[in-house]
Amino acid sequence: MQYKPLGTTGIDVSEFALGCWPFAGGKVWGPQDDTASIATVRAALNKGINFFDTAEGYNDDSHSEEVLGRALVGRRNEAVIATKISPPHLLPELVEETCDASLDRLQTDYIDLYQIHWPNHSVAIEDSMAALIKLRASGKIRAIGVCNFGVRDLSDALESSDVVTDQLPYNLLWRPIEVEILPRCLESNVGLICYSPLAQGLLTGRYASPDDVPDGLSRSRLFNNGRPLANHGQDGCETEAFAAIDRVIGIAKRLGEHPAKISLSWVRSRPGITALLVGARSPEELDLNIPAFEYELDDDVAAELSAATETVKVKLGTNPDMWNGENRMR
Numbered sequence: 001m002q003y004k005p006l007g008t009t010g011i012d013v014s015e016f017a018l019g020c021w022p023f024a025g026g027k028v029w030g031p032q033d034d035t036a037s038i039a040t041v042r043a044a045l046n047k048g049i050n051f052f053d054t055a056e057g058y059n060d061d062s063h064s065e066e067v068l069g070r071a072l073v074g075r076r077n078e079a080v081i082a083t084k085i086s087p088p089h090l091l092p093e094l095v096e097e098t099c100d101a102s103l104d105r106l107q108t109d110y111i112d113l114y115q116i117h118w119p120n121h122s123v124a125i126e127d128s129m130a131a132l133i134k135l136r137a138s139g140k141i142r143a144i145g146v147c148n149f150g151v152r153d154l155s156d157a158l159e160s161s162d163v164v165t166d167q168l169p170y171n172l173l174w175r176p177i178e179v180e181i182l183p184r185c186l187e188s189n190v191g192l193i194c195y196s197p198l199a200q201g202l203l204t205g206r207y208a209s210p211d212d213v214p215d216g217l218s219r220s221r222l223f224n225n226g227r228p229l230a231n232h233g234q235d236g237c238e239t240e241a242f243a244a245i246d247r248v249i250g251i252a253k254r255l256g257e258h259p260a261k262i263s264l265s266w267v268r269s270r271p272g273i274t275a276l277l278v279g280a281r282s283p284e285e286l287d288l289n290i291p292a293f294e295y296e297l298d299d300d301v302a303a304e305l306s307a308a309t310e311t312v313k314v315k316l317g318t319n320p321d322m323w324n325g326e327n328r329m330r
Contacts, residue, residue: 001048001293004274006080007164007191009143011112013080015268016293017051017193018044018286019277023067026060027229028216029281034067036282041071043283045078047290053167053193053277055084055117056102069107081106082113082193084147087120095131099140114141115167118328119153129160145193150320150329151184158188165274167193169322172203172248172263172305173222173241175313176320181329182272191274194267196322198278202241203263205249210238220322222312232325237315247308251301264292266305 003012018041025032041052052072058064065083072079083106089098103109114132119125135141146157147167157163166185168177174196185192198204200217207213210223219229224236245259252259267276280286297305319327 001290003050004191006113006143006274007162007189009164011080011142013051013275014049014293015273015275016044016049016290017053017082017275017277018049019195019279020052020054020064020068021058022279022281023054023064024058024060024062028060030214030216032061032281034062034070037062037067038071040280040283040286041068042075043286044280045075047286049286050078051080051082051275053082054106055086055115056089056098056105057084057086057117063105065102065105069105073107076108080112081108082115082145083111084115084117087116087118090116090120090123090128092123092127092131095128096135096140099135103140110139111141113143113145113165115145115147115165116149116157118148119146119330121330125153125156126160129157133161147193148321148329149181150327151180152330154181154184154188154190158190163188163190165191165193167195167277168320169196170194170267170270171197171199172266172309173199173244173312174220174316174320174322175309176316176318178313179318181320182270186272190272192270192272193275193277194273195277197264197267197276198260199263202245203248204258204260205245205252210242221316221319221325230323232323234325237312240311240315244309244312248305251304251308255301257295258288258291260289261292261295262297262301262305264289265295265297266302268293269297269299269302 022029023037054064145165215228
């Protein structure tokens with residue numbers, strides 16, 4: 001396992017970050033056994049994965065933070081915990097009590113990386129950041145990050161404090177951040193934490209057609225707005241996306257590799273990447289994804305993969321919001 005610095009914090013994190021949203025189960029992920037989730041966290045630690053990402057809002061059949069906290073009992077010192085504060089709780093008077101609730105669920109007295117989950121444009125960012133800076137000064141959090149921040153919001157946040165990471169969707173099928181946000185992150189030395197690096201499973205080759213994709217995973221702008229949980233109001237780009245998936249699978253077959261392996265390796269090869277969030281739900285799923293973090297993609301193959309998905313990039317345009325037609329990342 002390879003590690004990268006988390007900004008200038010002195011914290012090193014594994015490139016493989018275990019995304020813990022699936023631990024919540026619910027309508028997006030389907031039933032999930034807490035015992036399997038806990039076993040996955042402990043297996044991850046045993047394999048050198050030290051970075052775990054959750055959120056106060058991942059609360060469906062189970063609460064992801066609470067499950068992660070149970071899994072880390074006796075092993076907290078081996079883990080780097082990233083969690084998130086939801087937009088309604090960014091009011092300065094609510095920030096500390098929200099953090100305290102996460103600390104209780106996680107069974108810890110500090111959070112390594114505390115992230116704003118989405119911007120709240122009804123609250124002045126400098127006021128929210130001031131409350132987060134107080135948390136950092138008190139030792140309750142070690143570093144401040146953001147998620148789903150576009151260029152303007154990120155620039156505003158950076159005026160108040162250092163921000164070590166921006167967590168954004170990025171994969172071969174979802175590349176809008178390449179237009180403006182990624183260059184801004186590189187310019188400001190803000191690391192990128194990539195969520196959905198396998199496009200929620202599409203790049204594994206698991207689904208032969210759009211009709212095979214379950215409702216919880218087909219609500220993104222890759223799919224048409226007629227899907228049951230979609231509310232983006234757009235036509236989607238199913239034809240282009242599945243043609244691109246076929247091309248990625250063809251490249252993988254030629255290399256004798258799994259499409260998930262080369263897809264994750266492609267994201268790892270991009271500039272400015274700190275970590276990739278991979279949502280394994282069992283130790284077995286964990287083992288399937290680890291080889292991608294030990295595999296280096298040739299530059300020529302990386303360029304070929306980029307070309308194979310260019311039509312999807314063009315169709316999606318500059319809006320990096322996976323679920324809303326009107327971009328919430330300003």
